[in-house]
Every structure is written in structure tokens, then in C-alpha cells.
Amino acid sequence: MLSIKNLDVRVEQKEILKGFNLQINPGEIHAIMGPNGTGKSTLASVLAGKNEYEVTGGEISYLGKDLLEMSPDERAREGVFLAFQYPVEIPGVSTTNFMKAAVNAKRKHLGLDPMDAKTFLQLLNEKRAIVELSREFTSRSLNEGFSGGEKKRNEIFQMAMLEPKLAILDETDSGLDIDALRIVANGVNQLRNKDNAFLVITHYQRLLNYIVPDFVHVMYGGRIVKSGGKELALQLEERGYDWIKEEVASLA
Amino acid sequence: MEKEQDDILQEHINSDYKYGFTTDIEQEFAPMGLNEDIVRFISAKKNEPEWMLNWRLQAFKAWQQMKQPQWQNVHFPEIDYQKIIYYAAPKKKKEIKSLDDIDPEIRETYDKLGIPIQEQKVLAGVAVDYVMDSESVITTFRAALKEKGVIFCSMSEAIREHADLVKKYLGTVVPTRDNYFAALNSAVFSDGSFVYIPKGVRCPMELSTYFRINAENTGQFERTLIIADDRSYVSYLEGCTAPTRDENQLHAAVVELVAMDSAEIKYSTVQNWYPGDKNGIGGVYNFVTKRGLCQGDSSKISWAQVETGSAITWKYPSCILKGDNSIGEFYSVAVTNNYQQADTGTKMIHIGKNTRSRIVSKGISAGKSQNSYRGLVKVAGTAENAYNFSQCDSLLIGDKCGAHTFPYLEIKNNTGKVEHEATTSKIGEDLMFYCNQRGLSDEEAVSMIVNGYCKEVFKHLPMEFAVEAQKLLDVSLEGSVG
Numbered sequence: 169m170l171s172i173k174n175l176d177v178r179v180e181q182k183e184i185l186k187g188f189n190l191q192i193n194p195g196e197i198h199a200i201m202g203p204n205g206t207g208k209s210t211l212a213s214v215l216a217g218k219n220e221y222e223v224t225g226g227e228i229s230y231l232g233k234d235l236l237e238m239s240p241d242e243r244a245r246e247g248v249f250l251a252f253q254y255p256v257e258i259p260g261v262s263t264t265n266f267m268k269a270a271v272n273a274k275r276k277h278l279g280l281d282p283m284d285a286k287t288f289l290q291l292l293n294e295k296r297a298i299v300e301l302s303r304e305f306t307s308r309s310l311n312e313g314f315s316g317g318e319k320k321r322n323e324i325f326q327m328a329m330l331e332p333k334l335a336i337l338d339e340t341d342s343g344l345d346i347d348a349l350r351i352v353a354n355g356v357n358q359l360r361n362k363d364n365a366f367l368v369i370t371h372y373q374r375l376l377n378y379i380v381p382d383f384v385h386v387m388y389g390g391r392i393v394k395s396g397g398k399e400l401a402l403q404l405e406e407r408g409y410d411w412i413k414e415e416v417a418s419l420a
Numbered sequence: 421m422e423k424e425q426d427d428i429l430q431e432h433i434n435s436d437y438k439y440g441f442t443t444d445i446e447q448e449f450a451p452m453g454l455n456e457d458i459v460r461f462i463s464a465k466k467n468e469p470e471w472m473l474n475w476r477l478q479a480f481k482a483w484q485q486m487k488q489p490q491w492q493n494v495h496f497p498e499i500d501y502q503k504i505i506y507y508a509a510p511k512k513k514k515e516i517k518s519l520d521d522i523d524p525e526i527r528e529t530y531d532k533l534g535i536p537i538q539e540q541k542v543l544a545g546v547a548v549d550y551v552m553d554s555e556s557v558i559t560t561f562r563a564a565l566k567e568k569g570v571i572f573c574s575m576s577e578a579i580r581e582h583a584d585l586v587k588k589y590l591g592t593v594v595p596t597r598d599n600y601f602a603a604l605n606s607a608v609f610s611d612g613s614f615v616y617i618p619k620g621v622r623c624p625m626e627l628s629t630y631f632r633i634n635a636e637n638t639g640q641f642e643r644t645l646i647i648a649d650d651r652s653y654v655s656y657l658e659g660c661t662a663p664t665r666d667e668n669q670l671h672a673a674v675v676e677l678v679a680m681d682s683a684e685i686k687y688s689t690v691q692n693w694y695p696g697d698k699n700g701i702g703g704v705y706n707f708v709t710k711r712g713l714c715q716g717d718s719s720k721i722s723w724a725q726v727e728t729g730s731a732i733t734w735k736y737p738s739c740i741l742k743g744d745n746s747i748g749e750f751y752s753v754a755v756t757n758n759y760q761q762a763d764t765g766t767k768m769i770h771i772g773k774n775t776r777s778r779i780v781s782k783g784i785s786a787g788k789s790q791n792s793y794r795g796l797v798k799v800a801g802t803a804e805n806a807y808n809f810s811q812c813d814s815l816l817i818g819d820k821c822g823a824h825t826f827p828y829l830e831i832k833n834n835t836g837k838v839e840h841e842a843t844t845s846k847i848g849e850d851l852m853f854y855c856n857q858r859g860l861s862d863e864e865a866v867s868m869i870v871n872g873y874c875k876e877v878f879k880h881l882p883m884e885f886a887v888e889a890q891k892l893l894d895v896s897l898e899g900s901v902g
Contacts, residue, residue: 216853216857217856217857218853219849219853220849239856240853240856240857241855241856241857241859241860241861241862243857244856244857244858244859245859249857250857252854252857255854256850256851256854258851258854258855258868258869258872259872259873260871260872260873260874260875260876261868261869261871261872261875265868266858266868269858269860269864269868270858270859270860273858273859273860273861273864274859277859309872326858330858330859
């Protein structure tokens, strides 16, 4: 589904990703962990197409297409979803309206007619239940006055509405209490199937108790330095990142 | 409401100014230029009584002694008032008694504008006065209105048929010498609508006038007068378009509203005059005086406007709050793109006791345009316990446009309260990226953000107009991103 090869990325002349490689197949959940400042969020932004990142080398193929040739909105309509670490607020635009526009933009892209109001509302209610958001939330202005936890739940709700093929969760767990964490994880688990894939970026092993990954990757210095199964996350939780840093240093 | 608003967002019109066509009909014109004979010519064309002609001639004399104001924050070459045609009208083939008598070309024009002249289908029960250039074409639903005693007709007809009312109120809210353009309008005004709502009557339908400039080199000078008698209510809508032309066309209208005891007038405008092309060539100069008088106690006048068109807009719909406990409201969205210039806002003049006013202005600037809010809140010595709340927000799209705010406060009574809030914001990259990431194109994203930003104003527009306004916003901001 997604194949990243030798990716080099700069922000304002500073190299963030250096020779980054990653392969994701349908049905898989990949977790990316690592210390602060190793380029985890940069990876998420580059996949979604944020323009301040300059790709200086390598390639990304998504469902057989060159992802880097696609605009951010094209990528989204093709099924790439980013759950933001810091979701924005849009005054005067309700979550319902926002989602209706997004759902229909995608449908238009697929050559489908806009969804009729009744079907849309059914879908909305169904997906709202997954993240336990009340009706009142979807009629309020998008994220305006929402708590941190509510904003993150709203991201998962939007993901549920748009049913992406590749969902990237950028530190969705940061700032969440244990209940919200459970709700978010539950959302992801309900959505996972054999055709979609998840890339979960996190600092903590905690989230991975709820979302069980097929692969855990450790990022350091702009690339993946260690990969393993879910037990790697437990190891990191126990031992921290220093032993990884040492391993990298000894290889250099 | 929520749902319909959203539907509109799906139906984006991705086109340039789509009302730019011209109707090919036989027309008659006054000779170019302006002098006393032209004033007489217009008055004669309209079969006006002597008193009306004299009123015009006095206004003309006043205008000759006045100078065009220079204080606005807009720039344009000097207007040659002798190069304008002051009267143009579709040549009447026969007298129009029913809808069937209307020239098919004119019918087609209004069909193209999306407002078919057919009573059965017209805007779900909105009575419409159709004005093309200097003449009213027809007013619909007259019989139904007459039953309630509501008078809704063209100004020309009102001068002939309801002289007592016209004489009593014309020029009382906007005197002929009020300003340069008001004086000009008073001398040469062509047509417009006249409305009278009798005591205790709630007007059974929304009244609407659709103004259309068609002829070349022609100015449009309509005059509207609305009188709401004690305890009556009326909601009035005004829409306007003009063909795409390279030269600038002058539109100098006067609107006067009078609300008696406990009466309420709601006046909504969607102004979509041709704004000129992307290089700033052509477009309508929209210099308009609109003012409402809350004459009676507990009366209320509410202005809601969406200004998307015109090369230059210069307009301050105002309220004179004379009656005790009277209320004035102004809700405005003004959009400028390319080389458009707008200097618009309101005046709230508090005279009566316990008068309240509310101003919500949303300016949106894109391209190389300049958008100014200019507002006056005046509290007279007599206005005990007056209250005003003003909110003026500016939204910038791109970095070549400008937004300006000129609030004026004149407070002569300190028992009241005046609050002013102002914000300026930009559509930031983070916001755009977030919308893009959900699959919305740049244009869809801007449309969504802007419509959200204007929501507070749109909710004060009648449904039909809110729909129209959102579509217009999309068209106006076309090409402002990316």
C-alpha cells in the first residue's frame, strides 16, 4: 500500500528525515516510536503533503501512485487521512457541515453523487457513537471551545466518517486521559480491516495496549533504526531509548 | 437551516460574473448629459404632476451647488456627469396589464437571472418589482397584497396614485441636500419601489425588488420609499446585477425607510453589480444613500446586506433612532476581490430614550482590493440609557489586499453604554492544510471558512437570500487562492 524509499526531507535547510524507509501493507498496523525531535511528526506531515517540507531525495509510492506528485487534497480524496496532533478550529462551521463537505468531496472524486441528507445523518450518528461524542458536538463549530480530549476524539470521528485506506495518527494519545485513550483506541479497532492500514505515531507504549500493532519501529536521527513486533514497545517502555541510541552509535 | 446552508456549499458555481449578458431590446433614451431640460424630460416621461417636477428641479439646483465628496477611502478617476445617460427604458409595445404583456426578451432576461416573472413560481411567495434601467417592468402579487391594504408598486406609479403618501414622506429621511449623490438622485431618480404597510398589518409575504442595469452609458438612480405604519411588519429584499462592460457605470440610489410606533422593517440587500474584470477595468460605481427612521416608539429597523459586486461601493445604511425604545440593527458582509474598493458601514443615531443598536460587520478582502468599514455611533444628549454594540471583523485572503476600520463615536449622554469589538484575521496555512487534508480543494476550503465567518450575518437574511449570498461569495472569491 505504502512504500517509502530512501526519503530525505528538509525544513528550512535543516535535514529532518535521512534515508527513511518503510513498507506498509493492507491490514497492518505500524507503530512509530522514538525520542523527541527524531522526525516522527515530520513524517506524518510529509505523507499528508504539508508544503513547508522539502523532499530532497527518495520516493513514496501509495497504491501504485507517486504520492509526492499529488496535492494534499488529492491525497486525502485518495484515502490518506491524518489525525492531527493539534487540530485547528473553524469558527461558524459545524463539524456536521465540515464532514458533509469532506464526504462529498471524496464522493465527487470517486464519480459519485453527493450523499443525500438522510443517509448522511445516519452515517453521522453511527460514527459519532464509535467515539462517544454527543449530538451537540457535531452541531457546534468545529473544535471551537473543545477540550484537548474532545478534539482528538473529533479527529477519530472524522477518520471514521471518511473511512481512509491509510490513516496516520500523529500523537493522538498525547494529552489524553485513560478514558479518552480507550475511546480513541476503540475507534481505531472498530475501523481496522484487511483493506486499510494504520500508522500510529506515539511516545508511549500505553496506547499500544489498546491498539495492538503488527510492527513497532523506533525512529532516531531521521530514520528507522530498529523494527520488531509489539514486544519491542514493551522493551522500550522498560528500558527507555538510551540503549537504542547506544546501538546506533556503536554501528556508526 | 444548517442543512440547507450546507447544500449550497456543495453546489459551487465555478464561473466568473455570470450576470454579465446584455438584453437586446428596443429602448428609449434621454439625450446624454444633465441639465434642467433632462430633469423635465424624465418627469414628463413619467407623467408626473407639477409638484414632483418642482421637487426635482429644486434638487437639481442644490446639486449644481454641491461638490462630490472626497473623504472616502476609495480612488477613481473623475466622473464626467455630462457623459452619462440619465434615462433609459425598455420601449413599451403596449400597456402592461398582465404578465402576458411583458416583452419576451425582458422575461428571458429575468429567467436568466434566476428570477422568472411568473407569479406561480416566483420565489415561493415573494412579491417582486422588476426594474430594468429606469423603469419598473412589473410588480407581482399585487392583488393578494391589496387585500391586506398593502401598497407595493413602482415609485412612478406611487407618485401618480398615492401622491399624499409620497408627498408626506419623500425626502424626509434623506433630504435632497443630504449629500451630493442624494441630491443627484432626487433630481433624476428613475424608478424604484414604493411600499406602504397599513396599521397593524403584518405583510403576508416578503417584498422584493430586482434592479437590473441593461443599457450602455447609463446611470441607474432608483428611489425606494418604505413606510411601515403603527404595529406593522415588512421584510423587503433587494437584488441587483448589471452587464459586463468596459466603462464604469454609475448607480446612485436613495432608500428611505420610516417605521412608526412598534413597526418593524427588515431590509435585506444582496448587491451584485458588475465588479469590473480581473484588471480593474469597468464595473459599477455604487454610491448609495440608505437610511431608516425609527419615528415611532418601540419601532425597529434592521439592515442586512451582502455586498459582493461593484467596482466601488460607498454606502452606509443607517438608522435614526428617534422613537423611545427603538432598535436599529446593521448586519453586513462586504467582499472585495481583484481591484474592487469598498467603503461601507453604518450610522446609528440615538435620539430617543432607551434606544438600542447593534452593528455586525464582516469585511473580506482578497486580491488587490481595499475594504474599509466606516461607522458612526452617535448618542444625542436626549438619548438616556442608549446602548450600542459594534463588532467589526476583517478577514484577509492573500497579502496584497487591505482592510481598514474607521469607527467614529460621538457621545453626548453618559447614561448609556457603547461597546466596540474589532478583529483582523487571515486564513492561515494551517487552516487551509487542515481542510485540504480532509479532501477539500483550496476553493472549497476558502468557501467553507468564509461562509463560517459570515454565518452571524447570513442568519439574519431571509432563507432565499442566504442561499443566494453564499453562492455569490463563492463566485466573488474565485481565484483568490492558489
